[in-house]
Amino acid sequence: MSTRPTDNHWIAVKTAAVLSGSGVLIWMTEDRVMSRVVFSGDLGWALSVAAVFGASLTLLLLMVTIFRIRDQRREARSARVAPVIRQEIAACLAGGSRRQELEQLSREYPDETGQCFRDLFLVLKGRTNKELIELANAVGLRQLWELAYRQGTTEERVGVVRCLAYLASEAGPAFLAEALADPDPDVGIEAARTLAEMGNGDSVEDVYDYARRQSLMVRAILAEDLRPHLSSLARGIVASDLASRNAARIRHALQMMRAWSTPLAVSLDPLLEHQSLVIRVEALGLLNLIHITGDTPGRLRRNLQDQAEKVVEAAALAAGRLHLDSLLPELSCLLSRPEAAVCRAAARALSAMGHFGPLEDKIRTGGSPGAEAALEAVQKAHTGHDLYARVG
Amino acid sequence: MSWEYGLWRALKTTQYVFTIYVGSISLVYLALMVLGFFVLRNTRNHLTDAERIALLKSPLTPSVSVVAPAFNEAATIVQSVRAMLSLHHPDHEVVVVNDGSRDDTLKLLIDEFRLYRSARQPRASTRCHPIRAIYESRDPVPLVVVDKENGGGKADALNAGINVALKDLVAVVDSDSLLEPEALLYVTRPFMEDPGCAATGGIIRVVNGCRVHGGRVAEVGLPSSLVARFQVLEYLRAFLGGRVAFSHLNSLLLISGAFGLFRRRMLVECGGFDRRTVGEDMEMVVRIHRRMREERRPCRIVFVPDPVCWTQVPEHLGSLSNQRNRWQRGTGETIVRHKKMLFNPRYGVVGMFALPYFAAFEMFGPGAELLGYILTIVGLPLGFVDLERALLFFCVSMLFGLILSTGAILLEEFTLRKYPSVRDVLGLFTAAVLENFGYRQLMAVWRAKGLVDGLLNTRTGWGTMRRKGFESR
Secondary structure, eight states: OOOOHHHHHHHHHHHHHHHHHHHHHHHHHIIIIIHHHOOOHHHHHHHHHHHHHHHHHHHHHHHHHHHHHHHHHHHHHHHHHHHHHHHHHHHHHTTOSOHHHHHHHHHHOHHHHHHHHHHHHHHOOHHHHHHHHHHHHHTTHHHHHHHHHHHSOHHHHHHHHHHHHHHTGGGHHHHHHHHHTOSSHHHHHHHHHHHHHHOOHHHHHHHHHHHHHSOHHHHHHHHHHHGGGHHHHHHTHHHHHHTOSOHHHHHHHHHHHHHHOSOBSOOOGGGGGOSOHHHHHHHHHTGGGBOOOTTHHHHHHHHHTOSOHHHHHHHHHHHHHHTOGGGHHHHHHHTTSSOHHHHHHHHHHHHHHTOOHHHHHHHHHOSSHHHHHHHHHHHHHHHOOOTTTTTO | OOHHHHHHHHHHHHHHHHHHHHHHHHHHHHHHHHHHHHHHHHOOOOOOHHHHHHHHHOTTSOOEEEEEEESSOTTTHHHHHHHHHTOOOSSEEEEEEEESOSSSHHHHHHHHHTEEEOOOOOSOOOSOSOEEEEEEESSSSOEEEEEEOSOSHHHHHHHHHHHHOOSSEEEEEOTTEEEOTTHHHHHHHHHHHOTTEEEEEEEEEEOTTSEEETTEEEEOOOOSSHHHHHHHHHHHIIIIIIIHHHHHTTOOOOOOTTEEEEEHHHHHHTTSSOTTOSOHHHHHHHHHHHHHHHTTOOOEEEEEEEEEEEEOOOOSHHHHHHHHHHHHHHHHHHHHHTGGGTTOGGGHHIIIIIHHHIIIIIISHHHHHHHHHHHHHHHHHHTSSOHHHHHHHHHHHHHHHHHHHHHHHHHHHHTTOOOOOHHHHHHHHHHHHHTTTTHHHHHHHHHHHHHHHHHHTOOOSOOOOOOOOGGGO
16 A cells, blocks of 8 residues: 655645644643633643544544435435436437437436446447547536546546547547656556557557556556557567666566567567576566577576576576477586575476476485475476466 | 652652553554544555456566465364465465364365375475475365474464465465455555565454355454454554554554565565564564664565455453453564664664554553553542542543544545444444443453563463354354
């Protein structure tokens, strides 16, 4: 759970305001009331505190009750009206002449009408979507949504971003590009998702660029929205990021590739010799998704002989996934290493390649991390499900 | 100066100190509650359907090993494991640690999930009693059962689970608890938002009184037992009032042992859970804070108020007394072990505020409350406390308790609103009034005894708790 840094300042200000306001109220209660009724100072103060907070909580309790009743009534009204509104929208989209009735409903129930349109924007595509845009403009939802976007809560603003973009038609991508820079990250994510849905070339690269600057969670979410544009991204910004000198850019590009888990026409060969261990490990984990060149086994071999345990582990797993028989001697040698993680990776690779001979030999010798790893891998192969499938 | 006058002065001074103490504790609680309210209002926990689906599909979502220690849990183990296996997460495994149960826990698991003895080896070596065997399922379910020798308490069992766990994150859960299907995804989220996140904890709610079907809470309700109902209120106060605010100040000291998520690497680096304390959950969190601050590494420990772990609370006074005694001993042991951090600016807000707060109010609070009752009872016949004043003081203290409870119920109403019926909310208010007549005093006695037991080391271990199956309610 996290709040935005700007919110943090507000939270501090509001908390301080409530507490100091309460302090003033307590002082006034003690000064004007309690000191005249209760003659003991400390008890008078305690009673003042209790009276002020008790009164505030009673007020809040009243508000809770009012909010509950209001929400219940609103829900009941929505449940009653929404089907009628949807029916009218459907009639209008089907070419019926019910526009006046819909306009009437929109005037009476603007929130419910807006919600029905928002739901439909999520599911209707193509020509029907265009008709829906016209209809929403005709019933005057644009002003309502613009107001919500300017002054609403985060939830309301997120709710209208998509609709406003569609209503803006050709100007939609420009509006969304502006929304991407919104200080509220939730609005930014929604804008990015809509932009990925509506956009072309440059605007999709803007979304990718936005994802790169955000947290891992945002990248995980936007990776799905960017999936339809994979080939153009792979040719453009992903390829240039992978060739960049900036380690963070490379790492983020590799993370996006991992999120897509789809074969891409990019080269990772130079990254197998990158100075950053993290990048090398990440690149080794993605080798099965790209085209392998003649140099790849050689680079993998060098990684299998690396000093860093993590790199050797990742290289062994990659060799197993790619079924590179030429690396069999190196993988067999790894079974004799003292590091249990390396032995396990090598055993798993050999098992994936179907070479059980070295594993069985190792089991027979027993008493070493390699023998234990070999036994584990052979048993896994026989039981049929591989718990390490996602670990590499 | 006569001795009577001396005694009178001493008692009077104690009375003033006591009044100041009660005033400070109440004000700090209120301040935390106000802060918690604004934090909850400004936090958007909700994920849209599309975001949730994306995260549930994504290989970028960190993998989780759910470690559940089990000791004589035959009544609930199968249901709990089924519920844990069906949690919504893209990559999670369930590691059940059978801590040398004397009932049919292991046999039930072997039969129900078709377990075989696995060749899987531990991945880490945090201290724990010897592991007798590791089992995995013949069915395509990510279930691992670790059978270990009994001893060392829950911490020992957790360490065995951490050693066998494979994934990046380790979720520590009680095997008698039920997690909501998406709880794991929601507590994983802070790790994806902030690479410096070391641990997260979710809210614990009381399952007593709820209707459970198929290992899930189908209908939320209040328990009929008054003792359990008081505990509902206590949990709301503790989680919504205190932990939200402490988390916001990055000084959360306690992630409940019933549901917490840790970076596995961090647990292994810290040497696993401490087997010498019964408050291993709090001790681990304080140790992480301490280590990270000493090494000047970024560290965030986050409380997530939305994902819910439902737990059974004791309805029998004997079990409840054991539990509170243990909690109090755990708090005391942790504070004593990390006393170096108290008022030490090197440890930031944790050293300057959170730990002193726990020491002054959570550790010694029950003792002070008990002292207040004793002083009043002794002071009345001796004449240094008059009856009218004592009654007024009791009313004020009750009013404060009521304010705090009402505040917690309001926080719940304004933010999460898990209790849908107005009758339940009214039931909670009634409990908030009634708990002042007997329950609070009983708690003070048990907790004070726990503190003494902890300091004198006269009692160790966990004690026993009577369990019911979930679906029986």
